[in-house]
Amino acid sequence: MKKKTGLFVAMMVGILFILGACSSDDEQAESKDTIKVWTMSPALEEFVKEYENESGMTVKVQTIPWENAHDKLLTAVASGEGPDVLQIGTTWVAEFAEAGTFLDLTDYIDDYENFSPDNFFKGAIETTQYDGETIGIPWYVDTRLLFYRTDILADVGYPEGPETWEDMIDASRKLTARGDDQYALDMPTTDPQFPFMLAWEQGWNYKIGEGAANFEDPAFKDAIELHHLFFEENFSQLEEGKEFFQAFSDGSKPMFFSGPWDIQTIKDRAPEIDGKWDVHLMPKAENNKSMIGGAHFSVFHNSEKVDQSLEFINWMADPETQVAWYKHNSELPANMSAWEDPALTEDPMVSTFGEQLKSTQPLPLIPEFERMGQELLTTLEQINRGGVDIDKALADYRKEVSSILEE
The missing domain is CATH 3.40.190.10 (Periplasmic binding protein-like II)
Incomplete structure (x- = not known):
């Protein structure tokens, strides 16, 4: 009886070891192929499914109400436990940049076709730069x-x-x-x-x-x-x-x-x-x-998936993606090439916003x-x-x- 019990225990240990190894492999695979994104735009969760289909990545979107976002970001900075990618409103850039929230993207700009500052409205770019660093890439813009x-x-x-x-x-x-x-x-x-x-x-x-x-x-x-x-x-x-x-x-x-x-x-x-x-x-x-207002996508300072995060942001900054986002959620493209699309040029009210965006100033x-x-x-x-x-x-x-x- 003791021998049988010992054999049973050994078998269970072996099974648990195998399951643990499989679980560890699964977690590593998920970790490699998954990025976490914090946003204040509820529509993003549905929108990113196209990117998931194209890239094979999984984008876990967590929507945070604007009224809670500031405190949640502060907690993330203090704990060092944040997402890979986060949305940041233009008026919060200075506060959170000074707190060390963002990865400096300066050295990555030339590596991604949609990151060039020349792609975006001047006022939007000005709100991505703080103390010599590039803290994000423009996502959408607004003005009055x-x-x-x-x-x-x-x-x-x-x-x-x-x-x-x-x-x-x-x-x-x-x-x-x-x-x-x-x-x-x-x-x-x-x-x-x-x-x-x-x-x-x-x-x-x-x-x-x-x-x-x-x-x-x-x-x-x-x-x-x-x-x-x-x-x-x-x-x-x-x-x-x-x-x-x-x-x-x-x-x-x-x-x-x-x-x-x-x-x-x-x-x-x-x-x-x-x-x-x-x-x-x-x-x-x-x-x-x-x-000029709006929001940028930034990479959290201690993300372990920088390349995957930047690939996602590059997709979101593409003119075609930004037009699609405008159609999906009525938020205006930060990428100036997107404004050549009929969805924006043929709507006189929207195109007036595009004209005003040429005469804007950030806080x-x-x-x-x-x-x-x-x-x-x-x-x-x-x-x-x-x-x-x-x-x-x-x-x-x-x-x-x-x-x-x-x-």
Whole structure:
């Protein structure tokens, strides 16, 4: 009996050893042929099946809600346990690059046909470069345009939309004169990037190294005064008011600034105004620069599958893939060659976004700039709602900026 028991144990050990070896082989095979991708775009999981079929690779996509993504990335950096490939929003580049999140791709650029900086919009490339390193490859881009009711703006003399900020002010006065609860523009109050767009258009630029002194520039004050004018003269509603798309549909707020995603949203939410609205390039002052946003694909700094990750990113950066992604998820290609496709050239609204992308600017790539934006929103609230003098408010803002930069 003891001999049988001993033989049984030996057999089981042998079987477990064989199974363990097979399991180890399977894990090695999976490890070699599998990459992990973190994204905030739920549509990517379905989209990458074509790449899996073409390449034989397995792409494990984990979708992270935008509201959780920042903290999850911080945890990954602290633990060193991240994906192989990660999506990074343009406004997070500086913070996470400084934390050492990304593999420097500089030495790989020439090895992949779709990585050349010449392939992409200048503003998109600028947001992939930090402290002499290339932290990612552009995936998709977005920017802001003026959405406007063509029929209502025609009534005040601007059937093709205002060209300049002087036109915007003139049209706004006429639109507000229509009567009670009639406004001109839904002016953004919660977007920390928008006030800087206004400042760029006035000829202002942030120079890294000059700190709070940047905000002494008269052009920056011009932008704050312009923002305040729309609330001071009731061109824009300070309170929340009607639901956003209802106000655009009924004409009580016939202009707003937004990105390409709202083209389809208006078509879905307000079909009754089909043919009565359009998009226009940003109004011009010294220039008509808009912000450039979007996302890049980066390689996590300690990924053991760099080659596999870069092959995937190269596929995602291909013009044909980027057109397919636009058709799949309505996000605009970062690769300029993709804009030659009829899917984009034959849609006048989308092609206007393509034109605006030639006149864009990224936010300064310093980790503190997002906090500066939030503080600026607080400053604007004090001016527009609290009646604080602009000069005093800007002086206080400069103190806050100094404090942020000294931390």
